[in-house]
Amino acid sequence: MPARTGSRCWSPGAEVATAESGGAATVSVVVPTRDRPQDLARCLGSLALQDPPPLEVIVADDGSRDPRAVTDAVTHCPGARCLRLEGAGPAAARNAGAEAARGDVICFTDDDCEPEPDWAAALGAAATRSGIAAGRTVTPPGAAAPARATQAIIDHLGEWAGRTGSPSPGFAPTCNLGVRTDLLRSHPFDDSFPAAAGEDREWSARLAAAGVKPERVPGAVAVHNIGGGLRTFAQRQFRYGRGSARFRTSAGGRGPLAFYLGLLREGFSRGAGAGVLVAAAQVIGACGAAFEALRRAAAGRRGPRPGSR
Numbered sequence: 404m405p406a407r408t409g410s411r412c413w414s415p416g417a418e419v420a421t422a423e424s425g426g427a428a429t430v431s432v433v434v435p436t437r438d439r440p441q442d443l444a445r446c447l448g449s450l451a452l453q454d455p456p457p458l459e460v461i462v463a464d465d466g467s468r469d470p471r472a473v474t475d476a477v478t479h480c481p482g483a484r485c486l487r488l489e490g491a492g493p494a495a496a497r498n499a500g501a502e503a504a505r506g507d508v509i510c511f512t513d514d515d516c517e518p519e520p521d522w523a524a525a526l527g528a529a530a531t532r533s534g535i536a537a538g539r540t541v542t543p544p545g546a547a548a549p550a551r552a553t554q555a556i557i558d559h560l561g562e563w564a565g566r567t568g569s570p571s572p573g574f575a576p577t578c579n580l581g582v583r584t585d586l587l588r589s590h591p592f593d594d595s596f597p598a599a600a601g602e603d604r605e606w607s608a609r610l611a612a613a614g615v616k617p618e619r620v621p622g623a624v625a626v627h628n629i630g631g632g633l634r635t636f637a638q639r640q641f642r643y644g645r646g647s648a649r650f651r652t653s654a655g656g657r658g659p660l661a662f663y664l665g666l667l668r669e670g671f672s673r674g675a676g677a678g679v680l681v682a683a684a685q686v687i688g689a690c691g692a693a694f695e696a697l698r699r700a701a702a703g704r705r706g707p708r709p710g711s712r
Contacts, residue, residue: 429458430527431506431584435496436514437465440472442628447480449517456482457510457523463500466490494602495594497577501587507531509587513578516540518625522579525623530581534615537561538579538623548676549636550629555681556643559669563662564607575617577603579625586615601646633680640684644691648699 460483464473477485508527529536564574596602670681
């Protein structure tokens with residue numbers, strides 16, 4: 404494996420070396436981030452403990468207001484480097500990180516996650532076998548109800564998508580995802596999704612339609628430090644609703660009743676508070692979806708702007 408280099412920042416379009424051929428597959432890790440330097444520092448601290456270490460860690464800074472804080476966090480992670488972007492959204496940030504990566508496999512995690520030491524090795528091995536691998540993401544002990552509810556929703560989406568005959572097969576959350584690099588570059592994320600909502604579901608559905616579904620890797624564990632209180636939870640679910648509307652427009656319809664009943668059971672299995680919030684999330688998400696549908700309808704009535712393509 405190549406020697407690890409010090410951290411640096413560069414701009415999109417920099418030349419990328421080809422991963423070494425022969426032997427075990429090399430693994431690059433891509434972490435999109437924006438305005439969460441303390442979370443990022445914890446994430447990078449866990450990536451510095453990976454055994455064996457990944458080929459490289461690429462932080463895709465999607466327009467943070469304090470780029471120096473991001474640079475400081477990256478500096479303390481051996482082998483990490485930072486890619487500066489202009490706030491195009493997490494899907495675009497992941498694509499940019501993938502283009503810059505040198506590894507045979509790219510493992511994605513979010514800046515609010517702390518992967519366990521064998522995470523990259525386990526996820527990378529599975530992605531080499533199957534093309535796509537999805538690890539297991541957990542909340543830390545003592546996590547608040549909004550965090551438990553959010554994780555319950557994510558977990559249920561993955562569990563439901565893995566069932567035989569699921570109408571939306573193969574969901575793999577991008578906070579704990581491994582992808583073979585050549586597969587990702589031929590099937591990039593749809594960067595028309597402007598926020599962290601729905602873009603991973605759309606990508607998973609598109610790959611499933613191409614015959615590639617994720618291998619589940621329970622041993623590839625990342626602790627998901629989902630922050631924020633009730634207000635942040637509500638804002639997140641509204642954003643998820645908007646993203647879900649975009650996803651349904653491009654890739655399919657609403658889930659069946661059994662999905663939502665199972666989702667409520669999953670929420671209440673993590674405590675009464677989490678269960679109530681999971682139920683509330685469905686109402687908030689529906690409002691977000693309605694807002695997005697109305698916004699798109701209004702945009703359609705106005706038509707394209709002069710000079711647009």
